[in-house]
Amino acid sequence: MSTATTPAHRYDAALANTIEDKWQAAWAKAKCWRAINPGEAQFDPSALRFFCMDMFPYPSGAGLHVGHPVGYVGSDIISRFRRMHGDNVLHPMGWDAFGLPAEQYAIQTGVHPRTTTESAINTYRRQLQRFGFSYDWDREIATIDESYYHWTQWIWLQAWSSWYDTTCDKARPIDELVRSLESGKYCIDDSGSLALRTPGESDQSWNDLDAQTQRDLLDEHRLAYLGEQTVNWCPKLGTVLANEEVIDGKSERGGHPVVRRGLKQWMFRITAYAQRLLDDLNGLDWPQSTRTQQAEWIGRSEGAELYFPLAESGDSIHVFTTRPDTIFGATFMVLAPEHPLIDAVLAQPPSGCDVESVRDYVEQARNRSDVDRMAEQKDKTGVFSGLWAINPATGGSIPVWIADYVLMGYGHGAIMAVPGHDDRDAAFAQRFELPIVEVVQPPAGAEHDGCFTGTGTAINSASGDLSINGMQTDEAKAAVIAWASKGGHGRGLTTWRLRDWLFSRQRYWGEPFPIVFTRDGAAWPISAAALPVVLPDLSDYTPVETDDPQPLLGKATDWVETTAGEAGVDPELLPPDTPVRRETNTMPGWAGSCWYYLRYCDPKNDKALIDPEVERYWLGSTETSDGGVDLYIGGAEHAVLHLLYARFWHKMLFDLGHVTSNEPFRTLFHQGMLTSYAWKRSDGSLVPVDEVDADAQVERATGEQVERIIAKMSKSLRNVVNPDEVIAEYGADTFRLYEMYMGPLEASKPWNTRDIVGVYRFLQRVWRLAMNEESGEAVTIDAPVDETERALHRMIAKVSEDIPKLAFNTAIAAMIEFVNTATQQGGLTSDQLDRFSRVLSPFAPHIAEELRSRLGLDGFCSTASWPTWDDAMLQDDTLELPVQIKGKVRGRIEVPANADPATVETITLADERIAELLNGATPRKVIVVPGRIVNIIP
RNA sequence: GCCGGAGUGGCGGAAUUGGCAGACGCGACGGAUUCAAAAUCCGUUUCCCGUUCAGGGAGUGUGGGUUCGAGUCCCACCUCCGGUACCA
Numbered sequence A: 001m002s003t004a005t006t007p008a009h010r011y012d013a014a015l016a017n018t019i020e021d022k023w024q025a026a027w028a029k030a031k032c033w034r035a036i037n038p039g040e041a042q043f044d045p046s047a048l049r050f051f052c053m054d055m056f057p058y059p060s061g062a063g064l065h066v067g068h069p070v071g072y073v074g075s076d077i078i079s080r081f082r083r084m085h086g087d088n089v090l091h092p093m094g095w096d097a098f099g100l101p102a103e104q105y106a107i108q109t110g111v112h113p114r115t116t117t118e119s120a121i122n123t124y125r126r127q128l129q130r131f132g133f134s135y136d137w138d139r140e141i142a143t144i145d146e147s148y149y150h151w152t153q154w155i156w157l158q159a160w161s162s163w164y165d166t167t168c169d170k171a172r173p174i175d176e177l178v179r180s181l182e183s184g185k186y187c188i189d190d191s192g193s194l195a196l197r198t199p200g201e202s203d204q205s206w207n208d209l210d211a212q213t214q215r216d217l218l219d220e221h222r223l224a225y226l227g228e229q230t231v232n233w234c235p236k237l238g239t240v241l242a243n244e245e246v247i248d249g250k251s252e253r254g255g256h257p258v259v260r261r262g263l264k265q266w267m268f269r270i271t272a273y274a275q276r277l278l279d280d281l282n283g284l285d286w287p288q289s290t291r292t293q294q295a296e297w298i299g300r301s302e303g304a305e306l307y308f309p310l311a312e313s314g315d316s317i318h319v320f321t322t323r324p325d326t327i328f329g330a331t332f333m334v335l336a337p338e339h340p341l342i343d344a345v346l347a348q349p350p351s352g353c354d355v356e357s358v359r360d361y362v363e364q365a366r367n368r369s370d371v372d373r374m375a376e377q378k379d380k381t382g383v384f385s386g387l388w389a390i391n392p393a394t395g396g397s398i399p400v401w402i403a404d405y406v407l408m409g410y411g412h413g414a415i416m417a418v419p420g421h422d423d424r425d426a427a428f429a430q431r432f433e434l435p436i437v438e439v440v441q442p443p444a445g446a447e448h449d450g451c452f453t454g455t456g457t458a459i460n461s462a463s464g465d466l467s468i469n470g471m472q473t474d475e476a477k478a479a480v481i482a483w484a485s486k487g488g489h490g491r492g493l494t495t496w497r498l499r500d501w502l503f504s505r506q507r508y509w510g511e512p513f514p515i516v517f518t519r520d521g522a523a524w525p526i527s528a529a530a531l532p533v534v535l536p537d538l539s540d541y542t543p544v545e546t547d548d549p550q551p552l553l554g555k556a557t558d559w560v561e562t563t564a565g566e567a568g569v570d571p572e573l574l575p576p577d578t579p580v581r582r583e584t585n586t587m588p589g590w591a592g593s594c595w596y597y598l599r600y601c602d603p604k605n606d607k608a609l610i611d612p613e614v615e616r617y618w619l620g621s622t623e624t625s626d627g628g629v630d631l632y633i634g635g636a637e638h639a640v641l642h643l644l645y646a647r648f649w650h651k652m653l654f655d656l657g658h659v660t661s662n663e664p665f666r667t668l669f670h671q672g673m674l675t676s677y678a679w680k681r682s683d684g685s686l687v688p689v690d691e692v693d694a695d696a697q698v699e700r701a702t703g704e705q706v707e708r709i710i711a712k713m714s715k716s717l718r719n720v721v722n723p724d725e726v727i728a729e730y731g732a733d734t735f736r737l738y739e740m741y742m743g744p745l746e747a748s749k750p751w752n753t754r755d756i757v758g759v760y761r762f763l764q765r766v767w768r769l770a771m772n773e774e775s776g777e778a779v780t781i782d783a784p785v786d787e788t789e790r791a792l793h794r795m796i797a798k799v800s801e802d803i804p805k806l807a808f809n810t811a812i813a814a815m816i817e818f819v820n821t822a823t824q825q826g827g828l829t830s831d832q833l834d835r836f837s838r839v840l841s842p843f844a845p846h847i848a849e850e851l852r853s854r855l856g857l858d859g860f861c862s863t864a865s866w867p868t869w870d871d872a873m874l875q876d877d878t879l880e881l882p883v884q885i886k887g888k889v890r891g892r893i894e895v896p897a898n899a900d901p902a903t904v905e906t907i908t909l910a911d912e913r914i915a916e917l918l919n920g921a922t923p924r925k926v927i928v929v930p931g932r933i934v935n936i937i938p
Numbered sequence B: 001g002c003c004g005g006a007g008u009g010g011c012g013g014a015a016u017u018g019g020c021a022g023a024c025g026c027g028a029c030g031g032a033u034u035c036a037a038a039a040u041c042c043g044u045u046u047c048c049c050g051u052u053c054a055g056g057g058a059g060u061g062u063g064g065g066u067u068c069g070a071g072u073c074c075c076a077c078c079u080c081c082g083g084u085a086c087c088a
Helices: A013-030 A068-084 A100-109 A113-130 A146-160 A174-183 A211-221 A270-283 A288-298 A324-329 A341-347 A355-366 A370-375 A423-432 A473-487 A596-601 A612-619 A641-655 A723-730 A732-741 A753-770 A786-802 A808-824 A830-840 A845-854 A901-910 A912-918
Strands: A049-054 A088-090 A162-165 A170-173 A186-188 A194-196 A224-234 A239-241 A259-268 A300-309 A316-321 A332-335 A383-390 A397-402 A414-417 A490-496 A515-517 A523-525 A561-563 A579-582 A631-633 A674-680 A707-712 A749-751 A878-885 A888-896 A925-929 A933-937
Touching: A013 A113, A013 A723, A013 A732, A013 A845, A049 A068, A049 A596, A049 A612, A068 A088, A068 A631, A068 A732, A100 A113, A113 A723, A146 A162, A146 A224, A146 A641, A162 A174, A162 A211, A170 A174, A170 A641, A174 A186, A174 A211, A211 A224, A270 A288, A270 A300, A270 A641, A288 A641, A300 A324, A300 A473, A316 A324, A316 A332, A316 A414, A316 A490, A324 A473, A332 A423, A341 A355, A341 A383, A355 A383, A355 A397, A414 A423, A473 A490, A596 A612, A723 A732, A723 A753, A732 A753, A732 A808, A732 A845, A753 A808, A753 A830, A753 A845, A786 A808, A786 A830, A808 A830, A830 A845, A878 A901, A878 A912, A888 A901, A888 A912, A901 A912, A901 A925, A901 A933
Parallel strands: A049 A088, A049 A631, A332 A397, A674 A749, A878 A933
Antiparallel strands: A162 A170, A186 A194, A224 A239, A224 A259, A300 A316, A300 A383, A300 A490, A332 A414, A383 A397, A515 A523, A515 A579, A561 A579, A674 A707, A878 A888, A925 A933
16 A cells, blocks of 8 residues: 555555554553543542443354444443543453354364363453553353353352242242241142132142142242243254244254153243333333333233133133223134143034034144144134033023134133124135124224224123123223122132243253252252252264154263262252263353343352342442442343343343342443345346446446345345454444444444445544654644634533544544644644544554653543633634524624624624614514524514 | 235435425535546536526326324325235
8 A cells, every 4th residue: 555655654444454563552551441430449449330231142154244333332422421520430341152054064064162162261251452442351151151151050049049039029039938838828729720728628738738739739839930831842953943033834844853842941920020011111211112022021911811611511612801891892712722621622523513523623723833833814714613602691502613813822811702892703704604793882983894803882782780881991891800700700800921931942052051860850959069960061062863852962871871979959959879860952142141240340259140239239229229230231132032031131130139120221232233235137036236337326247237225234135344354444433433424323224335434534633633644753732722622612612512422423524623623723732632632542542542641641641631611712702693584584693602693683684684684674684693683573 | 816015306314203305425516626526615416497587387106085284194006125925
C-alpha cells in the first residue's frame, strides 16, 4: 500500500493494526478491566456496581461471524463508559461449550470433542481479543471445565434433593419434608399426594409405610425427577430427537426412521414455578415482545374441568374448557388418540364401535408427532368410538369421537366439543355431520363469519337445575362453575401450556448426572464432596444402533458399572462395596447457560458455586435495582428457552437460599440481527453475491437482470463476511464504529461493505485533525476557538445522553459533526483534543489511546474520567427561528436566545418579509413555541 | 389465523416525543490538486415546475380524522420482517 507519496504517519490499516496490538497488550499488562470483588484490597464500597454481560457464544469451528460482535461492541461501549464514571464494572466473557456439533465431528473423525471445542474456543478468544473488548479475562469460564460443571451438577443435586411446598409456594429441602412426615405435620392423603395434616381416619401414617413406598413417594415430589415421556427415538442415530428434528417421521439429519415411544427421562418440575415465572415478568426491564413470548409460552389458561358421565358405565370423561358457559352447546366429545379410555374401548368394544377403524386410527396417530399432526391443520380426521356420554347440563346423550386434533399433552386430552362456538369443533362437526347448537348470542353489531367464538349473551342454555340464559359470558362462566362444583359435575381450574422440562439426552458431550442406581432401580446421589462426576473418555463416539434406547455413555462400561464407594455415594446411604450403575444420560446444552452469570462473579471459588457476600454485591438489590444482572445483551432467538430456564434455576436457588434476588437478569436488551444483501432472479431463485455485477444489477453468467433483496448471511449465498478480513483491511476501531453506526442497536440491518469506508475516513480525519501525517507528532493550536469549544460541549452532552440509551449511531454522528466543525475551525487545543479522545475512547479505544499518548498525557483514556460539559455552552446567544404562516415555513427571524414569547412575537411581526407576506393584515393568532418555532394564523 | 416490530431520498438511517422532514454516512455528480491515477479537500445531491438569481408546488406505505401545526396522535386498510400456531 505504502508508496513514496503516502505520508509516513497516515492512519491506514497498517498503522491501525500496529497501534491496536500495542494498546491491547498495554491494557492486558495493566489489567485495566479487572472487576474488584468485595473482600479484595482495592475494593471501593462507594463505587456503583455495573454487571454488564453478553450472552456467551457457542464456539463453532467456523469462527466468529460479523453478527456476533454487534452486541459485544455495544456492551463494551457502555462498560467502558461506566468505568470512566468510576463504577466497578463486571464485564466478563465465557464459552457455552457442550453441544452437538463437536460430537458429530467426533463421530466422523474420532477426534475427542474436547479437542475440537478447545481449539474453537482459542479461535474465538483470539478473535474477540482482537476487537479490543474490555472483558475481564481473569473471569473467563467454559461450561465444559470440570471446575465449572462441578457446580452445574451440584445445582442439579439441589433440585433432586428438594420439593415444592405449595403451602408456602417455594422449594424446600426434601429432608424437611421427611421430617414433617415423620413428625406427622404433613401426611399422605388417599390419592397418594401430600397434604397438610388434618388428622383423620383415612390418613395413612408415613411411618407405617414400607421403605420402598416411602422412597417412591419422595421421588414423585422431587424438583428433578424421573418421568415417563413420549419421545422421538431414532434407532439408527441412537438418540432421541427434538420435534423440530423430525420431518415426516424421519430424522432431519440422514432421513432415518423415527418412532415415538415412552422413555424414562430426567425431568425438571418447572411447572411448579409457572405462576411465579409469569408474575415476575412484570418487574423486569425487558423488551415487551420477549415478555409476551414468555407469558404465552407459560400459557396460563383459566376455565373449568367438567365431568361427562358415560352412558353405560360408571366412568366419566373429564374435560378442560375455557368456556364452561357453552356447555349447553356441547353436542359431542372428542378424545385424543392416546387417551387411556381408548384402551378400555378396544378391550371391551361398545356396540356401535368399529374396532378395526378405531385401532387403525389410533395406531396411525401414535406414530405421527405432534408437529406432523399440526401440519395438516384444517383437514379434520377422526373416528367414532362407540361410546356415548351424558351432557350433565342438558342430560342428553352425545357421541364420543376420537380425533387427533385433540392433544393428549394439554388439559385432560379430551374436550367437550361446542361446534357452535369453536372453529375447530365446527370444522369437525361439518366434516362428520354432527349437530350444531348456538348458545351464545353475539353482541349487537359484532361481525363474524361462520361460527362465533367471542363473548356475548347466553341463549338456549337452561335445564332443570341450571339456567344461564341472558347472562353475559363472564357471569355465565361463573354460574356454570358454581353449579358444577355444587353438583359434583366439575370445578374451576387453571391449566398451563408449560410442560415439565425434559432434561436428559442420550448424547456424549454434556454434563454427566451425579447419580447412580442400585439393582432395585433406586437412585442414589453422589455426595457433594465427591463432585464433579467427570465425563469419561470414549474411544468411539458412534451411537449404538438399537431399538432399546441406550445413551452413548453406556459404552464406557468400566465407568458405568462401579461401586457406591467408587462413585462417591455417602457411605451412610449405601455401603461402599454396593454394586451400582451410573446414570448414562447427560444434561442438555441448556444446563451450563442456566447459571453462568453467577459463576462470573466468583469464577475460581472451589468451596461454593458463589460466595454469599460476592453474590449480594454483584446481584443483590440496590437503591436503583431489585437485583440481578444490570444489563444483559443477546439475541432475541433466546427469548423463551434459555431465558426461561435460567429464570427457573435462579428461582430454585433463591428458594433454597443460594441467591438473594428473585430474578437473574434485571435489564435485557436484544441486539438486531445482521443481514446482508443478496440477489434474486425473476423466478425467485437466489444468486450468490459474487456472481452478480452489483452496479448493473445483472448476473454475470447470464446477463439476466436480478433484484437486490435482504437475506440472512449464509454460506450458500456467499454473502458471509469474516470479521478478521475486515479488521485486516481497516482495523478493529473502524470495525467497531461501523457496526455501531449502521443503525439502532436493536434493529436488524444489512451489512454493506461499501459503507465501512465512511467511518474509516472519519478516523482518518480525526487523526489528521490531531497529527502531522509527515512527522507523526501532535498538532494543536494554542487558543481555543469559541465555536469549536461550544461544539465540543454539545457533542459531549449528546454522547453522554446517548450511550446509556445504547443509541450509539447518533452518538457517532455527533462526533463526526464535531470533528468536521473542528477541522473547519482550524484545529483543537491539546486540552480539547484530550477531552475529545476520552469521548471517542469507548467507541474506538485504540486510536483514542494513541492520540492521548502522542499528546504526551499519562495513563489510559480507558481509565481516565469522562469529560463534563457546561449547559451554558450548549446554546448560542441568538437563535434563528423559522416562522410559519398557516403551518408553512415562510421566513426566519433572529431572536435572543432568552427572549420571552411576547418579545419573539414583536420581533416576528416587525420582520420586513413577514410583514410583506401578511400584507398589512393583523394576524388572528400568533403561536410562539420558545426556542422552536413561530406560527402565524392570518 | 393470532401476537410483536417496522414502512421516511438511489442506499443505511436522523428527527429533543406534536414544532424547520431528510442530521450523519454511503453512493452519484461537478470542481481543486495531480503528468495521470489513488488518496485528500471544496461544492451540489428528496422530487417536480421555474431554472443565473429569485421563487413556487408536492412529499415520511394508502385513505380518512384531530390540531394553529402530524413522520410523530386517532380510525380503517395495504405491505414487509420476526415469533407462534388445532392449547380446548
